[in-house]
Amino acid sequence: MTLRRASLALGFALAAAAAGAAPAQEAKPAAASPGGDPLRGEALFKKCAACHTLEANGRNKVGPRLHGLFGRKAGDVADFKYSPALRDSALVWTPETVDALFAQGPDVLTPGSKMPLQTMTDARDRADLIAFLLRATAR
Numbered sequence: 001m002t003l004r005r006a007s008l009a010l011g012f013a014l015a016a017a018a019a020g021a022a023p024a025q026e027a028k029p030a031a032a033s034p035g036g037d038p039l040r041g042e043a044l045f046k047k048c049a050a051c052h053t054l055e056a057n058g059r060n061k062v063g064p065r066l067h068g069l070f071g072r073k074a075g076d077v078a079d080f081k082y083s084p085a086l087r088d089s090a091l092v093w094t095p096e097t098v099d100a101l102f103a104q105g106p107d108v109l110t111p112g113s114k115m116p117l118q119t120m121t122d123a124r125d126r127a128d129l130i131a132f133l134l135r136a137t138a139r
Contacts, residue, residue: 036124041132044125054136063115069093069137074110085112095130102126 051063058065064080071094075087089110091097097109103126106115120126 036127036129036131038128038131038135041128041130042136044120044129045132045136048129056139066133066137068139069098069133070095083112083114086110086114095134098130098133099126102129 051061053059053061053065054067055065056067058067060077060080064077064082071092074089074091074093075082091110101109102118102120103123105117105119106113107117120129
């Protein structure tokens with residue numbers, strides 16, 4: 001920041017304080033929640049579409065179809081060949097478990113599964129993807 005910009009910022013902050021206004025805060029990224037942007041999530045899903053379909057009658061690819069994902073036990077699409085680790089797990093897909101899957105990675109959340117290592121470090125990206133999936137996979 002240049003000296004002039006710093007002086008202007010200080011001047012604005014002092015003027016705001018004198019007027020009783022709160023100083024400006026830096027914007028914080030959105031937290032992971034179902035309140036994400038489904039349109040942005042749809043764009044993020046394009047990477048997932050290489051392995052997954054969304055339709056009720058969609059075919060399985062390298063990964064299972066995701067229709068009816070939320071509330072479903074992991075490893076429960078009848079015509080998909082899961083790894084024993086995922087098929088035998090007690091995991092149920094919820095917005096929170098999908099968030100954890102991409103925050104931690106499948107090697108941590110579902111060790112021994114066939115899903116390749118995929119992480120999304122940005123909580124906003126995860127929230128947006130989950131918002132899209134909640135709509136696109138609903139029964």
